[in-house]
Ligand code: SF4
């Protein structure tokens with residue numbers, strides 16, 4: 001601030017910076033003052049119209065009772081009603097339409113898949129993995145190999161009735177000795193790998209007949225119907241592809257009972273029925289069937 | 300500058316802009332000393348004379364006609380330029396910009412902002428003087444005023460005259476003309492957001508929404524108020540750009556400047572009376588024409604000042620005078636302070652400031668063009684299923700699952716087809732076609748399978764492609780990975 005004032009006559013306040021920037025003392029223009037006073041008048045109207053004044057326990061409600069929160073709630077309700085109505089519609093259709101039609105209908109299918117995620121996580125993922133990727137000794141749901149069929153209705157039946165695997169120990173008649181079990185194991189492994197020329201394998205082929213394995217697994221190692229027996233010619237193993245494990249499966253069977261209890265070493269293969277386990281089972285089983293069907297291998 | 304040393308705010312390390320310049324030239328002597336006054340006494344009634352800069356001004360102003368005509372351009376059966384706020388789509392000719400691509404418009408803004416800075420650094424307030432809507436509208440409004448009320452003298456008189464029939468007869472038609480331009484301005488602006496033809500139709504059936512009505516009438520009123528009544532006060536007192544120009548102009552910027560050395564001492568040309576010695580006068584004959592033509596009421600002879608919008612009209616005026624008195628033109632001319640300081644002229648392409656501005660502009664322009672070229676009306680993102688990452692199928696092949704999200708940026712139903720490119724033996728399963736409603740996202744589940752023997756690495760690159768079935772040149776590719784054990 002300079003000490004001297006080189007502009008004594010222009011009515012400046014004597015505050016001068018950087019040599020020539022000074023503060024003047026001009027009255028504001030009339031229109032500006034009018035707008036300023038109009039502002040005061042506005043405040044009165046504003047304060048009366050809107051909720052403005054806080055009391056101790058509540059506040060002044062304004063002339064119309066309007067609040068931002070109320071307006072927001074109303075708008076939200078409109079959206080929510082619209083959504084609820086749409087969802088109710090989809091639920092209704094889901095319950096009413098046959099499964100085949102649901103998977104043909106893009107919108108409904110998407111709805112079923114999206115609303116199944118949590119259910120699948122709660123009820124199915126424990127055994128079958130979060131994305132249906134399976135777990136050791138529990139089938140993968142995302143592949144194209146189905147023990148009981150991969151059609152939508154077959155999947156639904158599995159959910160509704162449950163599935164219990166079953167294979168007698170040591171062949172259908174239980175008459176295979178340890179050597180024969182090893183031979184048939186070699187044969188089965190060769191079936192999947194597509195090479196079958198060493199002695200054990202050709203011996204195994206005869207054992208396959210003798211043990212009546214073909215009754216379930218089919219004459220070529222391929223079941224003739226979706227009866228729960230595994231396809232022995234493909235790359236997917238219900239339990240394990242290790243020779244020792246294959247031998248174990250044949251020796252002790254699957255779900256073999258002894259005195260009303262599971263026999264030692266036998267494989268466990270039970271999927272319970274979900275008709276009583278799921279809430280709203282009717283529609284939720286349909287929903288899950290669509291979900292599983294869409295995982296990657298549905299037929 | 301005299302008592303710098305006494306000033307506690309004076310920073311001794313501060314380097315003057317004038318460092319290394321020859322400061323004997325009078326143009327450099329009054330810099331920073333005097334605060335130049337702005338015109339504050341009543342409306343400026345500037346004289347109109349023809350000249351080079353006047354012509355340039357009209358040409359530049361004519362470009363604003365596109366603002367009024369723009370809404371009527373049609374493209375493919377709809378308005379060519381339409382900012383559809385309700386559907387959140389910006390149409391610019393064949394292009395539809397969705398909110399996802401809005402950064403391209405941001406680049407456009409960056410480019411414009413830097414163009415403003417760069418041109419200012421080169422030649423002062425080119426935008427203000429020639430192109431700014433305030434300047435242009437005000438120019439047209441005062442031109443109309445002259446048509447209705449006559450030259451500046453008559454206008455001044457009319458203003459002082461008490462209200463009578465004659466005054467009303469002159470003023471009312473002028474106001475109506477102004478109001479019409481104001482209305483068209485508001486209307487054209489809104490017509491970029493709501494289709495113009497529809498807006499006209501709804502005007503005559505009185506079906507404008509309250510928002511439309513308020514914006515159009517509000518803009519109309521603002522136009523008349525700003526261009527008709529406030530005029531140069533907007534440039535002097537309101538516009539922030541007027542204030543930051545000081546930081547953008549340096550000693551090498553060329554701006555309309557009065558050559559003090561050549562013009563002073565000014566004085567009227569008089570034939571010396573016999574016996575009297577002819578006074579030694581400069582070239583300025585003190586006719587004040589340069590002040591009379593100035594739309595902001597500035598006297599440029601006092602030096603460059605913030606009231607000056609560098610429109611060049613005073614150059615036209617003074618040149619016409621110099622022509623009459625047979626002196627070389629250019630007593631007022633586009634010149635830089637460096638020129639008066641005896642420094643050689645630096646071409647703009649050698650000035651770091653201009654180069655930096657231009658660099659950023661180039662970046663923005665390249666980004667914008669890149670964005671526009673790569674902007675496809677269709678967009679796809681692909682998510683790979685994570686649980687499980689892959690599945691072994693019964694024939695030993697590996698399957699991966701993907702979710703493709705297809706964005707339709709057009710205003711028509713999109714029928715998209717998804718295909719996959721990768722190893723020869725790759726097969727894929729996906730819906731034959733995906734219907735995506737305009738401006739929405741459609742999802743498709745995609746299954747890709749590769750036989751085990753053909754997989755060479757755990758991550759096989761594949762290209763997922765989407766194509767508009769009705770418009771096969773519209774396509775997008777998404778590079779993804781096929782994961783195997
Ligand atoms: S001084 Fe000259 S260049 Fe500046 S605004 Fe006035 S007429 Fe235009």
Ligand code: SF4
Nearest residue numbers: 583584586587589617
């Ligand atoms: S128009 Fe030229 S001659 Fe006339 S007063 Fe202005 S600078 Fe001087």
